[in-house]
Amino acid sequence: MVKPIKKLQLVGTVLVAGVFAAVVKAEPATELPLWEAGIIGLSIEQLAYPGSSEQVQRNFVLPYLIYRGDFLRADRDNVGLRAYKSDTLELDVGFAAALGSSESDIPQRDGMPELGTLVEAGPRLRWTISDNIWGSRLRLDLPVRAVFDIEEGMRYSGVSFEPALFADVTTAAELSYTFGVSALFGSEKLTDRFYQVAGQYANAGRPEFDAQPGLIALRVSGAISKKFSSKWRGFGFARYETVTMARNRRSPLVVDNGGWSVGIGVTYIWATSAQTVTGW
Secondary structure, X not given: OOOHHHHHHHHHHHHHHHHHHHHOOOOOOOOEEOEXXXXXXXXXXXXXXXXXXXXXXXXXXXXXXXXXXXXXXXXXXXXXXXXXXXXXXXXXXXXXXXXOEOHHHOHHHOOOOOEOOEEEEEEEEEEEEEEEEOOEEEEEEEEEEEEEXXXXXXXXXXXXXXXXXXXXXXXXXXXXXXXXXXXXXEOHHHHHHHHOEOHXXXXXXXXXXXXXXXXXXXXXXXXXXXXXXXXXXXXXXXXXXXXXXXXXXXXXXXXXXXXXXXXXXXXXXXXXXXXXXXXX
C-alpha cells in the first residue's frame, strides 16, 4: 500500500504536471471542446529546492480532466476560477504545487524537517502583450499565491510571487514551442522553509542561518509539444534556475548556484464534448 505521504506527494506531482503542460501547449485561439478527458504519462525530475544539488524524481500515469467553462476552469494552464477576461487581460484564482522530498533525499538537510508537498493558491493576472511578435504570442503572468503544506494539515507556509514573461509559438505542423523567463520571490516564512537553519539543527558543517524574504531564484524555461494525431500529443520541457542573485544564497543549505528540472510526457485524449468554446 502507498503511504499517505507518498499519496500526497503524488497529488502535488499531478498539479505540477498541469503547470508544466501549460507551457508545452500554446494553442492558437480556436474552437476547443468544453471538456476533455484523457490520460497523461509523465516522467519529471526537478531540484529539491532552488540551490539544492539533489533531484526529486517521479514517474506516473494518471487520468486528467480539462473543463473550459466561462468561470470554472480545469485545464493545462490552471485549476480554479476565472474572474475576468478581455482580449488582452485575464484575472483568475488558481492553484499550483511543488514536489515534496524527505530529509534522506538531501544530505545537507540531514536531521532537519523534511520538505513536504506544497500547494499554492491565489490570484494571477495575465497580460497578453501581443498575439504576433515575430510570429509568437507574448504574455506576462503575475501570480501571487499563498503556500500550504499538505503533509502538515495544510499548514500556512508563506507567500510566493513569480512574475514571468512567456513567448508561445505554434507552427503549421502542429508543433508548439514556449520560452519563458521568471523571477521567484518569497515571504520570510517561505524562505525560512528552504534556507533557515535554526540553532537546534546547526552543527560544525551547517552553521546557524537566519533566512530573509526576497528573491529565491531566477528561472529560464523552454518547452516543446507535438500533436501526432487527434488523440495523441507528446511534450518535453526543461527549466534552469539560478540562485546567484538570491537573497539567501549564503545559506549553508545552498549547495549549487544553479540546476535543471526536466521532464517528458505524453497525453491521450479519451473523450471530448460535442460543445465547443472559443477564446482559449
